[in-house]
Amino acid sequence: MNHETKAIKTLLLLFIVSIFTAAFSGCSTPRHPEALKTAQEAMPPCDGAPLPELPDVTLTSVTDETQPVPHCKVAGVIGPEIHFELLLPANWNGKFVMGGGGGFVGSVMNTSLMFGALRAGYATVGTDTGHQGHPLDGSWAYNNLERLVNFGHQAVHRTAVTAKALTKAYYQKEIDRSYFTGCSRGGGQAFMEAQRYPEDFDGIVSGAPAYNWTALAALTSQINQAMYPDPDNLQEAVVGPKEQELIESSYLEMCDELDGIKDGIVNDPRQCAFDVATLLCKGEKTEKCLSADQLAAVKVIYDGPKDSKGNPLFYGFPFGGETALGGWPRWLTGGLNYQEDLAGFQGGVAAGDFKQPLTPSAFYAFGNGIMKYFIYNDPDWSYVNYDYDTLTEDSKRIGETLNSTSPDLSAFRKRGGKLIIYSGWSDAAVPADAVIGYYEDVLTHDKTAAEDVRLFMMPGTEHCFGGPGPSWVNWLDEIDKWVETGTAPDQVAAYWLDENMQPEGSRLLCAYPQVAEYDTEGGTRDVSSFGCGGDK
Structure with missing residues (x-):
């Protein structure tokens, strides 16, 4: 599949999600129709919204919006740099929902909108978690503990408290439920x-x-070591598309019909007894087998990260997603020869106008970002020759904030x-x-x-x-x-x-x-x- 086709498929997937949520879920019958019938009549216009002054909160804009439904959009900043956007529908159902972000966040994200929250009448809010940047770029955390604390937990909490206070003031009514x-x-x-x-x-x-961000640091970095042993050569991973297809087709041949259906889906991969080591080349490397280096790299994915003594540091992955666009190629393997844009690495997460860091896969960006800017606070840190023996101790302090x-x-x-x-x-x-x-x-x-x-x-x-x-x-x-x-x-x-x-x-x-x-x-x-x- 070429780059253009992959990009089109990614954009189509995100488009499908957004349109489907509007058509299928957001327009479903509200649970309190009698409240929705009168809400719009009782609402003051957005420009005259009775929004209170809150400590350490600055409202930057309050605007009337018509799409996808009439609502009042309130943008603001909590403290020095926690940005948020609160959407207050004219037809309020009496409830509030906050939507989370993805990746390293970096711009205001509200994934509850994928479930049609605004169309269903929810007051809803999202935040950038206290920094601005591409969701694959972790450099914002360098020498900035306040941003790490905001990202770890404080920004979501402060945004929730602030948004609920504004919601109650705007509607002059208590919130029935908060999600x-x-x-x-x-x-x-x-x-x-x-x-x-x-x-x-x-x-x-x-x-x-x-x-568990400190465990994910071990998982992502050790997979990066296995797939890109030379960080100066990011064109192709040690395990490429042909090997991924070989692995997937092999375990599906054994396990696809365990649930009684032949459909390319393994109902519970833990029930599949396929041993990927059986694919090791007995002689010369061909497309029908894995080299020793490729098998070792694959086993890092399936077995999970370990320290130099073989002690497990986190879980590995089960069978699944080896060839799918949103699976291994996007997250674990990739390669600059195969993908140029990871803007759609997670549904509902947009990169905005921020420049994407040079990365062959999402894990490459996350692993290096966490290690360099969260744990070691060293932009020159490299996974080359790193043995993970001290990672648990080294990451203990930051784990108290992030995990x-x-x-x-x-x-x-x-x-x-x-x-x-x-x-x-x-x-x-x-x-x-x-x-x-x-x-x-x-x-x-x-x-x-x-x-x-x-x-x-x-x-x-x-x-x-x-x-x-x-x-x-x-x-x-x-x-x-x-x-x-x-x-x-x-x-x-x-x-x-x-x-x-x-x-x-x-x-x-x-x-x-x-x-x-x-x-x-x-x-x-x-x-x-x-x-x-x-x-x-």
Whole structure:
């Protein structure tokens, strides 16, 4: 596939997401139609909005907007550089939702808009987390602890408190419910809110959470070492497209039909017993085998990072996403010969006008950014000959600010908080097993947490969205239903999208550890053909 075709497909995917959310979810029937009928009549015009003066908050603009629905847009700055944008719809449903960001953030991001939040009547806000820059560029953190603290947790909290105060003043009414939705970095922000600021939200959705930044530093950097042993040669990774296709086709041949369906999707990759070492060349290197260097590089991906003594530092990736545009090629392998633009590395995350750093993959940018500017505060740091033996100790201080790894959700749960976690099995950015590992840590800490926390694993889904599996769920609707009714979701429907941005088939997602089981008779793209089976 050439560069132009890849770029078109990336832009098309993001376009599909934005249009689909507007057509399919944002226009759904509001839960409080009687409130929406009178809200617009009762609202003052935006220019006369009764917005209070708040300590350490400067409002930079207040403007009337008409698209996608009439709303008042309030832009401001908290402290010296935490920018935010608050959208206040004319037809308010009485609720508030904050949307998270992605990557290193760097501009105001609000991924709740992907779920049609504004169209559904939510007051909604996003933030840049206290710095400006490309979401793949971490240099803003160099010698700036305040920015790291803002990025780690403070900016989201301060934005939430500020935005809710402005929302209540604008509508002159208390907020009925407050939610947070985020994926990737936003998923980590979601965890941080539940753990550190349990009073901020009634319901939280955390997708593909980047919650352990110091462990991700080990994972990203060690993969970079394996794929680009010479950092001056970024044209092609040690493992290229042909090897990735060989690996994927090999394990699919063995495991694709374990769930009774031949569709290029492994329902639970942990059940696949394929050993990638069987692909090692017995003699001369050909397209049908892996060289010793290539096998070693691949095993870093599947086995996870280790120190020089072989001690594990984090989870590896399961099978999945080896050839997909949003999988290995974008995140782990790449190569300047194969991709020139990573602007669409995560759905819903825009790069704005900021210059992208020279990088062959998203992991190359993240790994170097975290190590150079978060942990070692040294722009000249290099992964060449780095052995990871002191990384845990070296990163301990910054981990206290960045990591949201605590399994104790008792304060959040005590006030009635509900948490939905979701992740794709084919996610090439955050290992699926790491997400499962956190959830299991929560239950180990307190088994009753299962009453208020649900995890949904999504077969064939890439990072946050996309992939061969059905990846569309309106998670904002799901958390709202749970909080409003008190009934925990044990299963939800996930959808494929067609070229017209409409649902094109569906399958069942089951609350972990249950998995969807096919009845062997119905349509394989019909949610009614599946049920939630025993623990796997």
